Amino acid sequence: MLRAVRLALLVSVASLPMTALSAQTAGDGGAKIEEVTVTGSRIIRNGYDAPTPLTVISTQDLQASAPANLADFVNQLPSVAGSTTPANSNRSLASGAAGLNTVNLRGLGSNRTLVLIDGRRSVASTTDGTVDINTIPQGLVKSVEVVTGGASAVYGSDAVAGVVNYILDKDYTGIKGDISYGQTTYGDDDSYRATLTAGLKLAGGRGHVLLNGTFIQRDGINGVPRAWAARGMYMTQNPAYVAGNGQPQYLPTTRAGLNSVTGGGIVVSGPARGVYFGQGGTINRYDYGENYNLAGNSEWTVGGDWRVNQHIDGTSLQPGERIRSVYGRLSYEIVDGVTVYGEASYNRTLGLNWGGRQTDRGNIAIRGDNAFIPAALLAQYPTLATSGLTLGSFNADYPTRQSYNRREVQRYVIGAEGSFSLFADWKWDGYYQRGVTDNHISLISPNRIQLGYARDAVWNAAHSQIVCRVTRDGSSDPLAQGCVPWNSFGIGVNSQAAVDYIMGNPWTNTRFTQDVAALNFSTDIANPWLKPIGLAFGVEHRREATSAYTPPFAQSGWYSGNFPDNEQVAGHYDVTEGYVETLVSLPLNVEFNGAARLTSYSQAGRVVTWKTGLTWSPIGDLRLRGVRSRDIRAPNLSELFQSGGGNTNSLLNPWTGKTARYRGVPQGNLDLRPEKADTWDFGLVYRPSFIPGFGLSVDYYDIKIKGSIGSLGAQQIVDRCFEGNEDLCRQISLATADNAVAPTYAYGNGWNRTTGPNAVPNLGDIWVYTTSFNYVVERTRGVDLEVSYQTPLARIAESLPGTLSLRGLATRFIERTSDNGTQPPTNSVGQNSGALPKWKYRVTANYALEDWTFQLTGRGFSAGVYSNTYIECTSGCPASTALNRTISDNHLPSAFYVDGYLARKLQFGGLASELYVQVNNLFNRDPGLVGNGPSDTSSPDPGTNRSLYDFLGRSFRIGLRFNLG
Incomplete structure (x- = not known):
């Protein structure tokens, strides 16, 4: 030495x-x-x-x-x-x-x-x-x-980039x-x-x-109470873009908004696409602006009703x-x-x-017998009573996420x-x-299981009161107890009791x-x-x-x-x-x-x-x-020992081309x-x-x-699994119906990337495990x-x-x-x-x-x-x-x-x-x-x-x- x-x-x-x-x-x-x-x-x-x-x-x-x-x-x-x-x-x-x-x-x-x-x-x-x-x-x-x-x-x-030394008096x-x-x-x-x-x-x-x-x-x-922030500046997908047509794919632009979410919910597919619900549950027709004639090719609106998509008011500047x-x-x-x-x-x-309002980007499934579906909407689109509908919302009726x-x-x-x-x-x-x-x-955050129970609102057996389905049909899940039905159609339409049921304080x-x-020791030698x-x-x-x-x-x-x-x-x-x-x-x-x-x-x-x-x-x-x-x-301690926890966000499912929610789960590596x-x-x-x-x-x-x-991100792991990397496929798990993770890795249970009976499903909620390596x-x-x-x-x-x-x-x-x-x-x-x-x-x-x-x-x-x-x-x-x-x-x-x-x-x-x-x-x-x-x-x-x-x-x-x- x-x-x-x-x-x-x-x-x-x-x-x-x-x-x-x-x-x-x-x-x-x-x-x-x-x-x-x-x-x-x-x-x-x-x-x-x-x-x-x-x-x-x-x-x-x-x-x-x-x-x-x-x-x-x-x-x-x-x-x-x-x-x-x-x-x-x-x-x-x-x-x-x-x-x-x-x-x-x-x-x-x-x-x-x-x-x-x-x-x-x-x-x-x-x-x-x-x-x-x-x-x-x-x-x-x-x-x-x-x-x-x-x-x-x-x-x-840790002094790779340098040292910052604070000298005290x-x-x-x-x-x-x-x-x-x-x-x-x-x-x-x-x-x-x-x-x-x-x-x-x-x-x-x-x-x-x-x-x-x-x-x-x-x-x-x-x-964000600033005039510059009210201009709606985003990087949007060009609605006119088609591969090979000479158009740019990305358009940085003002007056833009994500048309798959509004404060009180917007219908994102089917015959009622573009219907959104405002203050007090009012029914409105969304103006897709420059994207209108493209029938949903872009989730971004430029012009039109872009303002109803803005929810930066739930963010701390x-x-x-x-x-x-x-x-x-x-x-x-x-x-x-x-x-x-x-x-x-x-x-x-x-x-x-x-930390920003919770966005459900066109993924809220509402059953046809939901008691809060407005009667006027059913009168105009009667098939919704059997098919149901899908909403997107940034959930203005409950608090923004806070830490x-x-x-x-x-x-x-x-x-x-x-x-x-x-x-x-x-x-x-x-x-x-x-x-x-x-x-x-x-944190102040909605509980996804309780919110799911509350959104599934139906009439009781006597058809005299709106209740949660789990209340009417019974459930052994402790989280279902005291369920208060949630109205997903509008702003200002929910009680404080409903908010209190879905919100919590994980810590x-x-x-x-x-x-x-x-x-x-130090010295100067003559x-x-x-x-x-x-x-x-x-x-x-x-x-x-x-x-x-x-x-x-x-x-x-x-x-x-x-x-x-x-x-x-x-x-x-x-x-x-x-x-x-x-x-x-x-x-x-x-x-x-x-x-x-x-x-x-x-x-x-x-x-x-x-x-x-x-x-x-x-x-x-x-x-x-x-x-x-x-x-x-x-x-560091996180890279060596951490396992569990992580973030919740969305990624692109390469099998379907649609967005999927995921939970990223970091894992430590003692061999670093x-x-x-x-x-x-x-x-x-x-x-x-x-x-x-x-x-x-x-x-x-x-x-x-x-x-x-370093470690690969969730999207990189899923993309490379799709491309054939079976080792990375083992870092993906599917969530079960009750949002619990599957007991072993999804691909270890027989899922593969082929079509047919073992094809990868829609990857609704998945867990992606991220591990660090040198x-x-x-x-x-x-x-x-x-x-x-x-x-x-x-x-x-x-x-x-x-x-x-x-x-x-x-x-x-x-x-x-x-x-x-x-x-x-x-x-x-x-x-x-x-x-x-x-x-x-x-x-x-x-x-x-x-x-x-x-x-x-x-x-x-x-x-x-x-x-x-x-x-x-x-x-x-x-x-x-x-x-x-x-x-x-x-x-x-x-x-x-x-x-x-x-x-x-x-x-x-x-x-x-x-x-x-x-x-x-x-x-x-x-x-x-x-x-x-x-x-x-x-x-x-x-x-x-x-x-x-x-x-x-x-x-x-x-x-x-x-x-x-």
Whole structure:
């Protein structure tokens, strides 16, 4: 093992670490630069000499942005793309992702971005290992350090895309606070934020106590009360498209609606097709608009009565948040050079979310003897009394699906740090950390079995009262007891008792625990010829575990919910690792940085990660550097142990060409091994001595992940079963009449893909089992740019007061591909329907004048397309295929938003304070319209991409900071 470590340190003389411009102390070129420990390395150097690409967000940066939530600011950084936010995860009700605020560097996934608090891991918030930024004690964060290069050798698993380290203000003395209130220009999304910090020295300065409290409340926006959202933007199927006729298959368009659903139900087939039921059960004839003469070739209407299909009012544009946290720290220098400390924190986060109305897309079967069929409809279509009819509805009479996610995170640390002399001056630290996350997910959802009973409404034997069929005929099912009949024909036609019968609150509790013990040493070894040799090494042991409790009633039968039972998400793993890092000066202004880490996982085996780098300064103003690293991501608790639970949605049944409901059931795989990523970083930093205060950095990165953990989606599994893959056919089970899963895999029971007596049936409700494997190859490439300039204006003209600071950050994404072997990999860069535009940038101009501070921020991204695989055409189109769809307009717009900040310092006796106003999206620019679709899952979504565009409009925040330090 030692040989492997030595080899890893010696073989890489090929790259250079990149540093952060923002780590330089503000001021002129001669200003002192403090020595600090930066996140890219455990060896003490100043920020500009950091051996790994690093961006530092200072207290001033955070204050000038005045975010309602810390994650709102971090996710504006150009290198961050595709993070999970409450707004873009509001449909992820049962997975536990709703309400999360995560950080996703490079678009590689939040579980490939390592989140640290003062250099230590934080306990995960979900079984996939991601950390909710809401759990960070936000009122105490003084800076954020973002390493956008591989750092697994320094900090361990999950740092494939990089590290985000939240630095807390642990040494503060005095009393300080920040109180603010925010609202959008439309009078909604009220938000309140208050933090209070107190620090006190004890015992003549040998001790220190620190207390902090944070209160954040964001009311959110339920529904989508914005004019741009009322335009009905969707990606629709072209009703005129026929294979080979030269028409595009897809049409992104406004004034569109899914004509297979209305609030009170619409008849989707048979002689009464197009009859829909409105307020109070009124009978109406649907206008199919431009699709009218096509007799049902398209489920999408353009024009006509498209408005009656809209149900985005059941979706949260911005989910609500409630964050309460307390933090305490006590330290004491017991002898000179040795300090012991203890930390304790508690965070409670609530995510309140509307996840969209339950859509029954033309699949509600109504029997001919249903007592609620309107008499007027039967008079016009008497055959319905025997044949029945099929409805589609988004069920306006019962509540939209809702989630209540409560996360409680406890974190306890005891440790010691100090220094000693033994052939050199050493610094050391050791600690034990215990983290516990309790995640409670509670949903408001219809029960599909009870709704089925209630919809089957008939007259009782005396023909005097409408009752449920199970009530009239009798049923032993406990769920049938107390059945209240449901009227599927209209809006406002059902009683509260009927709503109460079909609705319920499935819930689950999940606990994640993390125990970490670590010991680290670092020193500078004297070198009589060159700079001292930096050396750091340490060991760490970590244990992560998960367990859950789900009551039996919440495990099946729900449209949203169906949580796994207690045994299906229980498991743990242990990790023991050791690392060594060195920084060596070489002749000709060359510096070598290397690190290696040997890690042993109880489930995934042993793996060596390493990093090597060189920096070279050919002239004093220019520094070139590069890094070559091997990084890993170990399989998380979900990928190893989870079984059961999952999502409910719809897919296309290839045997019939019709839509079928399915339940996706994830399954763990104990044979998974760590993902291995090879990373290259090349860059330069230029600080010309003839322009004091100016700096420029450019970095190229290339990350390739082999053995990436992935799984096929439900539609892919069914499609490939249809194409003849019998192994994937075994991952499909049919539901029985009472919605219970068949006892064994459907295809193990004799189903096959042929016609005849054993042909696959209509796949009404099916279960699709998804399992993860190490079979995907992923790659991402790009360029990071940072430029900064700071100068007193007196340098330009003596009469000009104040200081001007300029800073620009930009990322040019070049490639993001994923190859799972099932189809040619596609570069997703530039697909503005996703999260990776070609360019993403943020520029700031800050002017400080005595007691005043002014700042303007411009942020945005470049124009793009829906998909790089689409072929844009309006006529004479080639054949549209599953890999290359034809589309009438593949363009998606760029965006540029301007934010403003104004602050005024005030003095009241000994109280220093600052009043500030911050405005986001100053010019109230609407988001670009993005047509989601054409599946039914798009219909509850507003017509934009909430991962990229600013969808709230102009927002204001006013606040007051004070400091008695």
